[in-house]
Amino acid sequence: MDYMALSAAEWQQEYDKVSAEYESWKAKGLKLNMARGKPSKQQLDLVSGILTALTSAEECVDSGVDARNYGELKGLESARKLFADILGCKTSQVFAGGNSSLQLMYDTVSKAYTHGLLHSEKPWCKEESVKWLCPAPGYDRHFKVTESFGFELITIPMTENGPDMDIVENLIKDPSVKGMWNVPKYSNPDGIIYSDETIERIAKMKPAAPDFLLMWDNAYCIHEFDGEFVPFKDILSECEKYGNADMVFEFASTSKVTLPGAGIACFACSEANMEYMTKLIGIQAISFDKMNQLRHVKYLQNKEHTLALMKEHAKIMKPKFDMVVETLEREIKPLGIASWHTPKGGYFVSVNTAPGLAKRTLALAKEAGVVMTSAGATYPYGHDPLDSNIRVAPSLPPVEELEQAMAVFCCCLKLAALEKSKK
Ligand SMILES: Cc1ncc(COP(=O)(O)O)c(C=O)c1O
Numbered sequence: 540m541d542y543m544a545l546s547a548a549e550w551q552q553e554y555d556k557v558s559a560e561y562e563s564w565k566a567k568g569l570k571l572n573m574a575r576g577k578p579s580k581q582q583l584d585l586v587s588g589i590l591t592a593l594t595s596a597e598e599c600v601d602s603g604v605d606a607r608n609y610g611e612l613k614g615l616e617s618a619r620k621l622f623a624d625i626l627g628c629k630t631s632q633v634f635a636g637g638n639s640s641l642q643l644m645y646d647t648v649s650k651a652y653t654h655g656l657l658h659s660e661k662p663w664c665k666e667e668s669v670k671w672l673c674p675a676p677g678y679d680r681h682f683k684v685t686e687s688f689g690f691e692l693i694t695i696p697m698t699e700n701g702p703d704m705d706i707v708e709n710l711i712k713d714p715s716v717k718g719m720w721n722v723p724k725y726s727n728p729d730g731i732i733y734s735d736e737t738i739e740r741i742a743k744m745k746p747a748a749p750d751f752l753l754m755w756d757n758a759y760c761i762h763e764f765d766g767e768f769v770p771f772k773d774i775l776s777e778c779e780k781y782g783n784a785d786m787v788f789e790f791a792s793t794s795k796v797t798l799p800g801a802g803i804a805c806f807a808c809s810e811a812n813m814e815y816m817t818k819l820i821g822i823q824a825i826s827f828d829k830m831n832q833l834r835h836v837k838y839l840q841n842k843e844h845t846l847a848l849m850k851e852h853a854k855i856m857k858p859k860f861d862m863v864v865e866t867l868e869r870e871i872k873p874l875g876i877a878s879w880h881t882p883k884g885g886y887f888v889s890v891n892t893a894p895g896l897a898k899r900t901l902a903l904a905k906e907a908g909v910v911m912t913s914a915g916a917t918y919p920y921g922h923d924p925l926d927s928n929i930r931v932a933p934s935l936p937p938v939e940e941l942e943q944a945m946a947v948f949c950c951c952l953k954l955a956a957l958e959k960s961k962k
Contacts, residue, residue, distance in 0.1 A: 730882025
C-alpha cells in the first residue's frame with residue numbers, strides 16, 4: 540500500500556485503523572527510551588573485569604611511573620601507545636586525557652577561541668566572524684560546541700561517501716571559515732564511512748584560513764556490530780602527506796568500549812601541535828587520571844585484544860539493529876513514506892521521513908511514552924530544513940522493549956503521514 544496513492548476511502552480506512560492502534564499503544568502507559576546512544580546494561584556487565592584491573596599498590600607503577608601521583612601531563616606512555624595502536628598513528632602524536640573526548644574537543648575549540656591555534660594570526664575571539672562547516676545530519680553535541688562560541692554554522696549535505704566535498708572546497712576559500720566537524724567512520728547518525736576519495740580530498744584541502752581546524756572525531760573507529768573490522772586511514776599521516784600536518788586534531792575514547800563517562804579519551808595531532816597544546820593544557824591541569832588510564836591499558840591490552848572485546852559488544856548490538864531495520868522494512872518500506880541507512884557499525888539508524896513528518900512523528904511517540912532524540916537535533920541550530928531526519932538509538936533498551944518501541948514508532952510515523960496526506 541503506497542500512502543501517497545490512497546483514494547479518499549482507502550485513506551479513511553487506513554487512518555481509522557492506525558489511529559485505533561495508536562490509541563491502544565497510548566493506553567498501555569509505556570515508558571521507553573531510544574533517545575541516546577548509550578550501551579545497554581548487558582554491555583556494561585561485559586566489561587566488569589575493568590573494575591578489578593588494579594588491586595595492589597605495586598600494580599599502579601607502569602614502566603617506572605607511579606600512576607597514583609602527579610606527572611605525565613600527556614598521559615601514561617602505555618595509554619598513549621594503546622590509542623596510537625588503535626588509531627594507526629605514532630605514540631608521540633597522542634595525548635591521553637580524561638574521561639571524555641567531547642571535553643577534549645570543546646577544549647580545543649575553546650583554546651582556538653581564547654588563545655588561537657599554532658598558525659593563528661590572532662585568537663578567534665578577536666575575529667569579526669568565525670564560520671564553521673557542519674556535515675549534517677550530524678552529532679548534535681558537536682554543533683552545540685561551535686554554536687556556544689557564537690560561530691556561524693554552515694550545513695554541509697552528507698552523501699553516501701561523506702560530506703559533499705565540492706561544497707566544502709568552495710566554502711574554504713573564505714578565510715573566516717575556520718573549521719569543520721567530521722565523524723569519518725560510522726558517522727552519527729547515518730553510519731556512513733567516508734570514502735578514500737573523500738578522505739584524500741579533505742587531507743589535501745587548501746583552506747584560506749591558515750589556522751583551519753579539521754576536527755576528526757573517530758568516536759566509532761572500532762565499533763563494528765556487523766562483520767569484520769573495517770580498516771581506516773590514519774588521518775594524521777594523510778594530512779602530513781599534503782603539507783597539512785598541523786590542520787587536524789583527531790579524537791577517540793573508550794566510552795563505548797568500556798564505560799561511558801568512566802572511560803579514557805585522547806586527541807592525536809602533529810608533534811608541533813602537541814607542543815603548543817601541552818603548554819596551554821599544562822596551565823589548566825597538572826595531570827589527568829592515570830589510574831584509569833592504567834586500568835584501561837591492563838584491561839584492553841592492545842588493538843587486537845580490544846577488537847576481540849568489540850566482537851562481544853557486537854553480539855549484543857547486532858540483534859537490536861537487525862530488529863530495527865527488519866521492522867522498518869516490514870512496516871514502513873511498502874508505504875513509501877521514509878528511507879533509512881542500514882549501518883554495519885556505530886550506534887544509530889538514521890531514518891529520513893517524507894518532508895514535514897519528523898516533528899509530528901516524535902511528538903506522537905512521546906505522547907505514547909517513547910522518547911527519541913528530538914526532531915532537528917541532527918542539524919545545526921536544531922533546525923532540520925526538511926523536518927525529515929530521525930535518529931533511532933537502539934542500543935540501550937533490551938530487545939523486548941525495543942520491539943515495542945519500534946512498533947510504536949512505526950505506528951506514529953504512519954499516523955503522521957496519514958494526517959499530512961488527508962484528502
Ligand atoms: C560522534 C560522537 N563523538 C563523541 C561522543 C562522546 O564521546 P565521549 O564520551 O568520549 O565524550 C559521542 C557520544 O555519543 C559521539 O556520538
